[in-house]
Amino acid sequence: MAYFLVRNVLILAFLLLIPPFMGEFWAYQLGLYFIYGLAALGVGLAWGQAGILPLGQGMFVAIAAYVTAHGLLALGSSPIAYLALPAACVLVAVLAFAFAALVFRGRFEQGPSFSLMTLALTLAAFQVANGWSSVTGGFNGLRNIPGLPGLDGFLDLYYLIAILLGLSIAAVDYLVHAPIGVLWRAAADNERRLAFLGYDVAVIKAVAFAVASGLAGLAGALYAPQQNLVTPDLAGFAFSGDLVIFAAVGGRATVLGPVIGAVVVGVLSAELRDRFPWWEIGIALFFIVVVLRLPGGLMTMLAPLRRFSSARTSVRARSTAPEKPRISTSLSVAFEDVRVRVGDVTILDGLSVRTGEEAVLCVIGPNGAGKTSTLNVMTGMLPRRGGRIVIDGAVVLRPEPAIVANKGVARKFQTPSVFPKLTIDENLAVALWAGRWCGFDLLRLGLFGWTSPLLEEMRGRFQFLNDGTRPASALSHGERQILELTMALITEPRMLLLDEPCAGLSHEETAAVIDAIQWARGELNLRIIIIEHDMELVRRLANRVVVLHQGRFLADGSVEEVQRNPEVRAVYVGGSR
Template structure:
């Protein structure tokens, strides 16, 4: 066993030894920076795993500190009321963050920069409120005379409570990152569109991660109030938010322990240099720049290659089959005079088409005819300005992509949309989870390895899918196209929207993928609506063809009927590889 395998136990042992080796004063200082490290862990969850950057995390740290300080003062001699109030000081920031996240991300799930600026603005607003609300916060002087937690001494025994909180936060984050939920959060940072097309609510996932990070900040703020005995508006200031970001970046935003190490190392270094070195701020700035330029993954990233990979959690197998409903004579999918306008440009001009029965349907037409725009309108990527889209007779116009996917409508993009830094096996797991994982199973450490017959057929047809440890970003273009097709059909949707599935493939790869599409569709009764320019593919896959031109349906029918249509001949000429 390598020494690196013992890094976490060694770090814990070192922290346990601090009071005995360095005394209570140093332990008091280390305890303070451990609290900041807990907040930094939450930032790392959002920034390093989900890809959203909270610039105002001090808001939740300060909120927890003020609430806990008030509770400790008011209920000092009433433990039966104190501990629920302290729990509220932890949960209230999480509730506020969750609400902010839902409001921001529901409006625009890709609003990362706006989210960052909003959190910064809210932190600055909270700072001003704390300064002005003397009757509530004590104003500039803050809340004074806050008693410690019952049975603790801020200079000695409270250190062990703080250390316990660090163990708790690390354990919770470790659990999350190794669960299916952790994989989904990581997938958000890799490709939001692909995840939403699989039926996952991106806004909810982002808001959940933000709420967890705020809960950690609230817990740290609660213990801060008990340790310091005073809470001033500075705990809400953007200066602290900036320091927390620096500590996270220095330690490593993709690590559980890195942010804690960054907070303790930089914090202690700052404390010692502030009184002994005149240019300490310049030195710290140079350290930060060096880390950003030469070790962008932080200190944790420097030692990551030395760490032995943790064993994977155990997997249980479960068959997943999504039954297809009997729709009778009701058309499966219908566009009724659908219009889409962007500015003054009319993208779709009264598009009407109807898929009356299951099968393989091709959507062809010259570039700019509105084919991909029709897919975007169906999956909520374009706003429909007129008409309606129905699915099994129900109006689904304007539904977001994840809700459309849950109805049984899958989608594959023209350019393969995959999670580049994740393995092939994780891709397959995520696709299968979209077909039937429950809320509790998302948190399971067993990370249920679902299986179904479609996956077996795909692995038999495309052997590279059996190499589940292969990084998806290292696959060839042809294999990426196949992988995304697999993601789209594994959960057995009713229909899959394929946007030029063979784009960029060789003749042999095209033949293999078209054969697989027909095989999967026929064997598992999955319909397909396929955008394609290659007539060799159209000939192989079309049971029925729709021809689009200038945002309208120009013609429809069998391949022979389309070829004989003079209107089609006038506007469209297809080629073959």
């Protein structure tokens, strides 16, 4: 925290000390570039952190600018006019949240579609701004907008812009290093896994977009008094595209990058415009060189300094996480005549099966029997065409990953599903926070110190989990399998779904994982459903075995009973049933 404060105080001091060395003209120019930097800062947050590329942020800048302009024109020199600034920011943030939550609800990986929607909105906003003359002034815009009360000249307004920019940088810096920032990056990395941990991914992404749009709103609110006019060009795609370019040039994955990109491109444009008739070509070439040589933006050149600052991050003391509200009994599930069809292919054909008193249920069957599809339809990854799914006695009409997870179901996939771009500690933290955070906890840095007895037990069993700063992308296949299993277990579910949990593991790793599963089953009193081909593993774990064939129930019983079943033998060794 101390390093965070020092870093951002130095940034603010630098911004405030520029005018004496640059003069009033450059105070005006830099003030405008800083306004662009504010909007680009939001683009960087949405794009670089949450994986959302907004192509229409100019629309939010324009909305806030028009709102502020009307406020200043109506209130004149009254100090109340300052309320137009936060009002404009809140307005666009609320609009952005509502739009994003609606688009992302019930949909995964909507990045390209969302970007195109924002593009369509800004094109529509440009047409509205041009045509709604009574509100926007039409093509000529709103002119002669008064400045903010009590501020004389560009220099005074520069200091206000610089202070707000410095505070915005500090706020974004804090957010990206807070738990909510980790969740944004997790959503960008693997939003389906985030949903299977019980998070409302639509809300998490909508919050990121709302914050980004709030920054665009602040930029628009300052633009109106700084320029004394607002034209429809602000709402156009050209300006929205410029904001994306600023973020890309500076470094969209960094906090300062988008601001630096806005200032650098702005200064270059100002200098080249009067000296070079084809200055746009020069700017375009500069952008191309940066993209090719510095894909991470200009901030790539400061990577050693950023590594130094990361090394100075203090290790937080561990504290026991709050107990997760949990029913102590294991969870039941029933499939009643469930049918799943994709195109002309029947996946499940009237499957009826339910859990009983068994602690560990293994589902086996030849390839294509519908084993993984059974888990997929239960957790909302496949739509069912008929039948019912009953979880813990309640019919689930439309299963969704987060809904099922919050009922107490955790899932480990056949192919390890973790957050590759996050560290081991961040992966574990995201899983541990699930169902335990409340209110504004996701803004508290103390959550990074949370642990639990179950997590400490898994760290003791698998030593690589203690190497917390190691990125998950650097783990072997077996280590990713174990990391995902640990993430599923520390959510403390009532039912654990495992799809070939030991695939790709060595003999020693397999033994350790089996031992951990058996320990966790007793510790949490959970029911486990395992999809497995390895009959030796089935013998060691299963209390009951269910056999599927061609999407239908075939047989169930103990391992010995299933092995003696003639229909099962016919399916596995050939012949007629």
